Amino acid sequence: MAWDFETDPGYQELLDWADAFVRDEVEPLDLVLGDPYDKADPRFKALVRPLQERVRERGLWACHLGPDLGGQGYGQVRLALLNEILGRSRWAPSVFGCQAPDSGNAEIIAHFGTPVQKERYLAPLLAGEISSSYSMTEPHAGADPTLFTTRAERDGDGWVLNGEKWFSSNARHAAFVIVMAVSNPDVSAYQGMSMFLVPAGTPGLEIVRNVGVGGEREGSHGYLRYTDVRVPADALLGEEGGAFAIAQTRLGGGRIHHAMRTIAQVRKAFDMMCERAVSRETRFGPLAKLQMTQEKIADSWIEIEQFRLLVLRTAWLIDKHGDYRKVRKDIAAVKAAMPRVLHDVVQRAMHLHGALGVSNEMPFAAMMMGAQALAIADGPTEVHKITVARQILRGHEPVEGLWPSAHLPTRRAAARERYAAALEHVMGNE
Ligand SMILES: Cc1cc2nc3c(=O)[nH]c(=O)nc-3n(C[C@H](O)[C@H](O)[C@H](O)COP(=O)(O)OP(=O)(O)OC[C@H]3O[C@@H](n4cnc5c(N)ncnc54)[C@H](O)[C@@H]3O)c2cc1C
Numbered sequence: 470m471a472w473d474f475e476t477d478p479g480y481q482e483l484l485d486w487a488d489a490f491v492r493d494e495v496e497p498l499d500l501v502l503g504d505p506y507d508k509a510d511p512r513f514k515a516l517v518r519p520l521q522e523r524v525r526e527r528g529l530w531a532c533h534l535g536p537d538l539g540g541q542g543y544g545q546v547r548l549a550l551l552n553e554i555l556g557r558s559r560w561a562p563s564v565f566g567c568q569a570p571d572s573g574n575a576e577i578i579a580h581f582g583t584p585v586q587k588e589r590y591l592a593p594l595l596a597g598e599i600s601s602s603y604s605m606t607e608p609h610a611g612a613d614p615t616l617f618t619t620r621a622e623r624d625g626d627g628w629v630l631n632g633e634k635w636f637s638s639n640a641r642h643a644a645f646v647i648v649m650a651v652s653n654p655d656v657s658a659y660q661g662m663s664m665f666l667v668p669a670g671t672p673g674l675e676i677v678r679n680v681g682v683g684g685e686r687e688g689s690h691g692y693l694r695y696t697d698v699r700v701p702a703d704a705l706l707g708e709e710g711g712a713f714a715i716a717q718t719r720l721g722g723g724r725i726h727h728a729m730r731t732i733a734q735v736r737k738a739f740d741m742m743c744e745r746a747v748s749r750e751t752r753f754g755p756l757a758k759l760q761m762t763q764e765k766i767a768d769s770w771i772e773i774e775q776f777r778l779l780v781l782r783t784a785w786l787i788d789k790h791g792d793y794r795k796v797r798k799d800i801a802a803v804k805a806a807m808p809r810v811l812h813d814v815v816q817r818a819m820h821l822h823g824a825l826g827v828s829n830e831m832p833f834a835a836m837m838m839g840a841q842a843l844a845i846a847d848g849p850t851e852v853h854k855i856t857v858a859r860q861i862l863r864g865h866e867p868v869e870g871l872w873p874s875a876h877l878p879t880r881r882a883a884a885r886e887r888y889a890a891a892l893e894h895v896m897g898n899e
Contacts, residue, residue, distance in 0.1 A: 480547060486527060487554050491561050494520055498560040504689065505563040506600040506642040520564045521597060531566040531595060533726065538579050539595045545784035549729040553777070556730025557737055566597050570638060573723040574601045574647055577664075577715050581707035590645055590666060602643035604634040604667075604693055605716065611635070612849050614649065614716070615658035619695060621650035621665060628652075628665065628705070630673075630698040636846075640691030641679055644669055648695070649712045662712035665704045673698035683838035721793025721800050724847050728780045728803045731843065735773050735814045738836060742769065742818035749821075756821060765817040776810045779803055798860035801853040808844035815840060 476484065502512055524530050532548050534540025543551075548567075555561040562568035571594055578591045593599045610616035619632025630650055640646055645668045652663040667674060673696045681688030707715050746757035746766060756762045783799040790796055819826040819833035826833050844850045872879045885892070 476550060480543075480550070483527060483529060484550055484554065487529060487551060487565075490520075490523070491554055491558055495561045495564050496558045498564075499558050502560060504639075504642065505560050505568060506639040506689070508598060508600055508642065517560070517564060521566065524565050529565055533567045533572050533722070534575065534579070534595070538575070538591070544788040545725065546781060546788055548726070549732075549781055549784040552726060552729030553732040553736070556733025562730070563597070566595070567726075569723055569726060570603045571601050572726060573719045574603055576722055577647070577706065577719045578666075580718055581664075581711070581715055583703065585703060586666060586706065593644070599644035600639055600642045602637045602640040602646040602691065603719070604637040604640065604646045604648045604691075606635050606637075608633055608635040608692070612852050614662070614713070617649065617651060617658070617662065619648070619650045620654075621648075621652045621663060624699065627699055627701045630665065630667070630695040630700065632695050633677075634691075634693040634695070636680065637691040637693050639689055640676055640693055641689065646674070646693070647706065649716065652709055656710070659713050660710045663709050664706040664712045664715050665700055666706050667695075667698060667700055667704060671698055671700065682842055683835070717794055717797075720847055721797070724800050724804045725780070725783060725787065725793075727843065727847070728776075728807045729784070731807050731811055732773070732777050732780060734836060734839065735776070735811050738811075738815045738818040738833070739769050739773060741831075742766065742814070742821055745818070745821045762821065765821065769814045769817055772810050772813060776803075776806055779806060798857055801856035801860075804847065805850045805853040805857065808840045808850060811843060812837065812840035 498516060502516065503510060507513065521530070528541055529551065531538070531540040532543050532551055535542040551565070552567075555565055555567070562572075575591055575594045578586060578594070582591060590601070594601055605614065605617075607617050607619060609618075617632075619630065619634060621628045621630050630648060632650065634648065637646060645666055648665045648667055649662055650665060651658070651661055653661040655661070675694045675696065677692040677694050679688040680690040680692055682690070743757075743766060746762050747755055749756045751759070753759065757766075779799075780803055783796060783803050786796045786799055787793060793800065815833055815836045819831075819837065822831060822833065825831055868874050874880075
């Protein structure tokens with residue numbers, strides 16, 4: 470049976486366990502703990518390590534990875550079903566060993582790293598002992614990496630990096646950063662950029678400041694400056710000039726995993742909206758009795774279910790092809806749909822909560838900002854829509870002649886000609 474929307478009972482049991490565990494043990498952490506990437510925080514060891522052990526015992530640790538890397542090898546569809554639980558909580562991905570951007574960074578080191586790089590960076594990353602950062606966007610250019618100017622120049626056996634990077638998330642707690650730099654300005658950007666692994670504390674690597682999103686008082690997105698940062702030859706990740714292929718591998722996974730977690734966020738907003746609808750009384754009865762409230766609920770449910778199906782089908786396609794790049798159009802479509810569904814559902818839920826909804830006593834403002842950030846991070850919506858449209862249009866040919874192929878008079882004439890003999894015969898017999 471090719472079409473099946475049910476989860477097998479064994480895995481469903483694990484999901485039910487994860488659902489209760491996240492609700493009872495992990496979601497409360499969001500209210501008392503700080504930054505999940507700060508592994509040096511003593512509260513992390515005391516509160517989070519024991520929970521991570523319980524996740525390992527259940528066989529749900531690092532589900533985004535194959536068994537060769539200490540993961541479960543469940544594939545993307547099962548990961549999606551788990552992530553739509555984990556996405557409810559800021560801390561859950563860390564407790565389950567699959568937090569971004571470490572998950573994506575681990576994936577590219579696993580794919581492209583040397584044995585030494587894997588031992589030094591990947592092993593502690595997978596064990597959840599360190600955090601990492603991905604340093605690609607520059608202050609003057611993000612959506613178009615061909616405009617990047619950060620330089621990597623050969624110096625004896627090693628390399629020297631110079632330039633600035635912007636929004637390198639969690640750089641302040643990262644044990645290393647993965648930097649994309651121009652290693653050969655004489656060829657096209659697609660062949661002239663390389664990735665480097667730079668340990669924190671390397672002389673010349675400076676955090677100019679940590680930038681916050683929206684009203685955040687404490688920012689976590691590093692504005693980084695690289696001034697004569699010297700790294701040895703073995704800091705090169707993958708091949709020289711291979712940065713674009715590595716970035717595609719990393720960002721493909723990152724985008725679909727964000728989408729899986731976004732389902733959790735949208736459902737959370739939806740549940741709050743429904744609770745409000747049946748709780749808040751007007752003189753006509755509860756809000757839920759009003760048709761415009763019902764329309765909000767119906768529209769939201771339909772949009773969530775549509776989005777979820779798109780995400781699950783894309784996850785299934787990735788499992789089928791085993792390569793993010795072969796599913797580029799679908800991942801781009803998910804990426805473009807994701808901020809809109811989150812924005813629209815959160816906006817309705819926020820609105821139904823009245824003044825309380827826009828206040829700092831509910832999570833809606835942060836969720837709205839989250840939707841805006843999702844429309845930008847990993848590339849703006851427009852760029853992903855362009856990818857979708859270009860890939861679709863590749864399968865279409867221009868029509869020959871003046872009229873479109875669906876032009877009714879032309880089609881009617883062709884159909885009459887095709888059936889002329891048969892029609893004449895029938896008419897002649899009447
Ligand atoms: C929360 C968050 C976390 C992030 N984390 C990281 C990280 O860890 N590492 C990292 O390297 N980067 C990170 N980024 C940066 C992110 O990848 C860039 O912001 C993104 O690629 C857009 O680049 P930009 O901000 O320079 O916008 P610009 O490139 O200046 O684009 C601005 C706007 O111009 C329009 N536009 C741009 N290009 C096109 C086009 N081709 N067609 C149509 N319209 C276009 C769009 O409306 C777009 O939103 C993060 C961003 C956010 C918001």
